[in-house]
Amino acid sequence: MTRYDCQTDEELLELLKNSDEEAFTELFDRHWERISMYVSRVIKCRDDAQDIVQEIFISIWRRRGDISLKSTFLAYLLKSARNLSIRYIEKNINRENFVESLSEQMQSVDLSAISALELQELEAKVDQAIAKLPAKMQQVYHLSRRENLSYKDIAAQLGIAETTVKKQVSNALKQIRSEIETLSATSFMLAFFF
Incomplete structure (x- = not known):
C-alpha cells in the first residue's frame, strides 16, 4: 500500500495521471x-478565493492525464x-473600488516604497487611459465598470450583441x-495585485 504523505509532488502527479484519487487528495x-x-490576499x-482554488484543482483533475510541468507543482499552482x-480582478473591478482598494493597501504599505504622489499618478494614468479609448469603447467600459451593468443589460441598452460588449x-x-505599464514596478504591482 502506497503512503501518499511520503511521496513528493512529482511522484503524486505521476500517480494522478492514472486517476489515483488518493494522490489527488494528498x-x-x-x-x-x-x-x-x-489568492485571498x-x-x-x-469565499471567492476558495472558489478560485477549487476551480484550479478541478482543472487539474480534469486534465490529469495531460499535465506536463516545466517547474514544480507549487510553482504551477501559484501561476494558476x-x-x-487577475481574471477575477478584471471581471469585478470598477474604478472606484480600484482606487478605494489601492488606498486601503496604502495604509499598510511602507510609504518609502510608494508615495501618495505615485497613487495620484496612477489615478491620473487610469483616467488618461480611459480618455484615450474610442468613444463606443469608453461608453461600454463606463456602463460596465462605473454603472456596474451586466453585459446583457449593456447590449440591450446600446442595441449591440452581448459578445461585442464582452x-x-x-x-x-x-x-x-498597457497605458499604466509605464508606471514604476511598485505602482504596477499594487495596481493589479492588491
Whole structure:
C-alpha cells in the first residue's frame, strides 16, 4: 500500500495521471490552504478565493492525464492562482473600488516604497487611459465598470450583441493596462495585485 504523505509532488502527479484519487487528495490537502491564502490576499475575498482554488484543482483533475510541468507543482499552482486572480480582478473591478482598494493597501504599505504622489499618478494614468479609448469603447467600459451593468443589460441598452460588449470591455482593460505599464514596478504591482 502506497503512503501518499511520503511521496513528493512529482511522484503524486505521476500517480494522478492514472486517476489515483488518493494522490489527488494528498496534493489538494498539501497545497489548498497556502494557495487559498495567496489568492485571498490578492483578491481580498476569502469565499471567492476558495472558489478560485477549487476551480484550479478541478482543472487539474480534469486534465490529469495531460499535465506536463516545466517547474514544480507549487510553482504551477501559484501561476494558476495568479492568472485566475487577475481574471477575477478584471471581471469585478470598477474604478472606484480600484482606487478605494489601492488606498486601503496604502495604509499598510511602507510609504518609502510608494508615495501618495505615485497613487495620484496612477489615478491620473487610469483616467488618461480611459480618455484615450474610442468613444463606443469608453461608453461600454463606463456602463460596465462605473454603472456596474451586466453585459446583457449593456447590449440591450446600446442595441449591440452581448459578445461585442464582452470584447469591448476586454479590449478596454487591455488598453488601460498597457497605458499604466509605464508606471514604476511598485505602482504596477499594487495596481493589479492588491
